[in-house]
Ligand SMILES: [Zn+2]
């Protein structure tokens with residue numbers, strides 16, 4: 001491993017040195033859910049209502065509620081859930097949480113079809129390269145969620161419900177209705193997947209949470225021209241802090257320098273050399289996907305398919321271990337609360353397909 005890369009790893013925070021629930025800026029906290037982040041944002045740092053920004057992976061509802069209670073007290077309930085976009089790793093627990101808390105869900109007008117059962121997302125593109133997270137993307141869910149009448153469009157004027165200091169910025173490309181959130185007073189940016197702070201295509205980088213600015217996750221990005229314009233728009237905001245959908249939040253000079261570089265050299269740094277959406281975007285409107293280009297052929301496809309079983313196995317192992325640890329903690333709590341004693345062996349839970357949404361309440 002090159003020495004400069006080792007130094008980089010030593011100097012920057014990583015998964016081992018950061019807690020899952022971490023402070024980002026006054027009134028803003030990030031929760032890491034395996035490989036994706038979601039955010040708790042309070043109206044003012046120590047008072048007022050709070051909102052949840054994004055809703056994690058399928059099965060994450062209990063973890064998210066627990067983190068909310070850690071921050072805001074027992075029975076804490078947000079005023080709303082606000083979505084950067086509706087991919088499965090950002091909306092996995094959305095239906096369960098919205099129903100449990102009985103709160104409105106806000107998203108951009110062009111993201112509505114994927115949260116109200118109208119349309120699936122354009123298919124992910126496993127041919128973009130970059131590592132196992134990309135190779136496995138053909139297995140990721142792209143189906144719409146269904147939050148019914150709880151779904152509301154974000155206000156046209158750029159204001160953010162419950163958060164008067166914030167405004168939303170349309171940052172399409174990764175998805176048609178993707179938005180980011182910006183607080184001008186201290187230049188805090190929640191960027192969703194418009195850009196991210198780890199190399200999301202690589203399972204190794206994701207596992208370490210290696211911190212560096214990257215373009216949007218390549219396998220799910222369906223309009224690269226729009227994605228570039230969105231990164232340019234966010235770089236112009238000159239954020240002091242950026243909390244993104246994947247990776248550890250970044251701040252200061254490192255963020256400024258790397259985001260500028262990404263905006264100026266987006267084609268070389270972010271756009272894949274080949275891929276389904278590189279030359280032609282997926283087209284979508286208020287009702288969902290209108291057209292998608294044909295699948296890209298990839299000379300390495302047989303290798304990719306061969307590697308899929310191994311990488312999926314590793315991913316599944318990590319996932320199940322984390323879920324088991326979480327459940328064991330929950331079992332211990334349940335045992336204390338309900339006076340159950342040793343009647344549930346810690347390893348007796350059924351195996352779970354990580355790519356199929358489950359009923360969180362039953363799952364826990
Ligand atoms: Zn995404």
Ligand SMILES: [Zn+2]
Nearest residue numbers: 087089193245
């Ligand atoms: Zn994501």
